[in-house]
Amino acid sequence: MPNWTAPWRNASRRAPPWSSSTAVLCCVLLGAAVGALSTRPVPLRRGWSVAAAVLGSLLGSLLALVTTGSPARQAVTSLVTGERTGTVQPPVLPLLGAVALAAALALLGCRTAARRG
Template sequence: MTALLRYHSALFLRSQRWLAPLLLYAALVAVGVRPGDPVPGSLGIAAAGLVPVSAWTVRIFLTQEPAAARAVVAAAAGRSRAHLAALLAGAGWAVLAGAAAACAVTATGGLAGTSGPAALLAGLLATTACALTGGAVGTLAARPFVRAPGWSVAALLLGSLAALVTTGSPAKHAVTALVADGGGARPPWAACAAALLLAAVTATASRRAGARLE
């Protein structure tokens, strides 16, 4: 599995497909967060912005291989393992970007009403929950479920929006939980656990569908 993760990550980095989602996320954080702003709200913005970026990143990982290369990797490592590695690598890069943003926001924001370690913990959990929720959206908006690029992008955008506004969504719950009574940052443990479960369910469904349809 380690070799597969390195393979997918190398494709991602060498193709420079990482530039677009990374620049989008950097722009969202730069526009929405100012140094000195209350940390909980800033962390919420950083976490919410990660949902479409994570969905986009996971979709890139699932579609970046040429068909011939995908067939070779599937024959060598197994189609299910190769598919899972692409999902894990995509979600992992999104979580890494969210963690970096959470550290930067905590270091530059106003900590009135909370402490730095508590705010950072809450931010890391929220960005993880949003990254996994976005990753689930990207999984459902890519092959083998949606093959046409236009429909895939439309599903990704609509799914990301739904993940941010739908009651019961782990991403919405994580962002909401960041601002507790009195302005403190409340760690969204439940949202993170729910996002992990959602990601696991969608990954399993995607792997099984890929085994039947590809």
């Protein structure tokens, strides 16, 4: 019979704190990647920059968490699955994917800014 008064006593193993930190870092890097596409060097005018920042942030953040291949979704899913099953798998591969994506989009923003002067 389960102990309903103290459910934390039934937990077998908790996720280490650094695994949640890697998931947070993964989400932050994807947010930076979305921001790199919606800042001033990519859209030419200020009005379009503000509109792109607002719409890009909302749609980009939603797509980063809903899309199947998204590193943020994989990181959050691995933490939730690890918490439910008791086996912890740190989201290292999604973090590497987020680093690569953020670096590529930052490079794209830098090259666009260099061309437009």
